[in-house]
Amino acid sequence: MTEPTLFSPVTLGALALKNRVVMAPLTRNRAKPEDDTPYALHAEYYGQRAGAGLIISEGTQISAEGKGYAWTPGIYSPEQVAGWKLTTKAVHDKGGLIVAQIWHVGRISHTSLLPDGGAPVAPSAIGAESKTFDGTGFVTTSVPRAMTAEDITRTLADYRHAAEAAKDAGFDGVEIHAANGYLIDQFLRDTSNKRSDAYGGSVENRVRFLREVLEAVTGVWGGDRVGIRLSPFSNANNVGIDSDTLGTFGAAIDVINSFDLAFVHMVEGQTGGPRDWPDGALDTLRARITAPYIANNGYTRDSAIEAVAAEQADAVAFGRLFIANPDLVTRLKEDASLNPLDPDTLYGGGAKGYTDYPTLADATA
Numbered sequence: 001m002t003e004p005t006l007f008s009p010v011t012l013g014a015l016a017l018k019n020r021v022v023m024a025p026l027t028r029n030r031a032k033p034e035d036d037t038p039y040a041l042h043a044e045y046y047g048q049r050a051g052a053g054l055i056i057s058e059g060t061q062i063s064a065e066g067k068g069y070a071w072t073p074g075i076y077s078p079e080q081v082a083g084w085k086l087t088t089k090a091v092h093d094k095g096g097l098i099v100a101q102i103w104h105v106g107r108i109s110h111t112s113l114l115p116d117g118g119a120p121v122a123p124s125a126i127g128a129e130s131k132t133f134d135g136t137g138f139v140t141t142s143v144p145r146a147m148t149a150e151d152i153t154r155t156l157a158d159y160r161h162a163a164e165a166a167k168d169a170g171f172d173g174v175e176i177h178a179a180n181g182y183l184i185d186q187f188l189r190d191t192s193n194k195r196s197d198a199y200g201g202s203v204e205n206r207v208r209f210l211r212e213v214l215e216a217v218t219g220v221w222g223g224d225r226v227g228i229r230l231s232p233f234s235n236a237n238n239v240g241i242d243s244d245t246l247g248t249f250g251a252a253i254d255v256i257n258s259f260d261l262a263f264v265h266m267v268e269g270q271t272g273g274p275r276d277w278p279d280g281a282l283d284t285l286r287a288r289i290t291a292p293y294i295a296n297n298g299y300t301r302d303s304a305i306e307a308v309a310a311e312q313a314d315a316v317a318f319g320r321l322f323i324a325n326p327d328l329v330t331r332l333k334e335d336a337s338l339n340p341l342d343p344d345t346l347y348g349g350g351a352k353g354y355t356d357y358p359t360l361a362d363a364t365a
């Protein structure tokens, strides 16, 4: 066996990656405003990045109720499936792989974004005191209503339906978004889940929703084409740090292990911020994971090369570097310079700051 490197192939479940450089999920708020549909522009953007060993799509809502931001794409209507087909084809035509990140925001939403101006749904009726983007600017998230048993049943059906839609759209699998303070994370943590039924209270109860989502999604795909994203140490979206991070996320990992997933994708530390966690805690959780491991958060060329060589990660996901560098794999391989990120074009708009970042070849032409 040759030693693994960042640029050597790896197999994650049924996904055979040509290298270990993964494109992290990145919300860019460019779907068609009238029906949250991705279109040819998205196909161009993702196609440009098909050099990645695996692309994880931006968060894509499983239902209208699961939406939290203006102009994020969905994965539940026929129009959205047709739109995503353009993207999956563009990536496949260039020899890439792409999974859909399936997303329900829970309480990170605003009534103006939801069907009939309804309240967001969440495990408990506790506002996040966070912000969302409503198309005009950043607004405080609305106080959610606590999900009823029927809401939970319907939402699980929405996960299953979205997983089927992702299959119809030609994705290679799905990543379940259980990170960053969105719905599944809200169920896991004792800060946001104050339920007194079978979905709250004990850690066994707080992991129940996660288990049922996994059952729904692996029922469609099989575990070997399903990944999951976690961010145990992150306070993203003001979710609050669980009173027993190792106990809660250890139990979540045990549940995940029982589904033999393609990968677990970990945001290490604060999402997009410091790589901080209690001493030894990341190692403890990582050691408990039986699936292949994708590391993320603040990785550089050197730290990613090192993490793979040290077998601390099977692959490394890059977010901001992939926004600004469509040919990131080539640049990392050649140790070439990187384009700077334009912070003004991250969310919303069209081609500018989306499909017009130059490749090395463009720059030398």
Ligand SMILES: Cc1cc2nc3c(=O)[nH]c(=O)nc-3n(C[C@H](O)[C@H](O)[C@H](O)COP(=O)(O)O)c2cc1C
Pocket: 024, 025, 026, 027, 028, 058, 059, 101, 177, 179, 180, 229, 267, 271, 272, 273, 296, 297, 298, 299, 317, 318, 319, 320, 321, 346
């Ligand atoms: C513009 C932007 C959009 C993001 N959208 C998502 C998303 O849709 N889903 C998700 O799980 N994380 C999202 N993230 C977090 C990134 O996937 C990643 O965890 C973060 O940027 C840290 O990785 P990096 O240091 O390589 O950029 C987003 C980050 C940025 C900067």
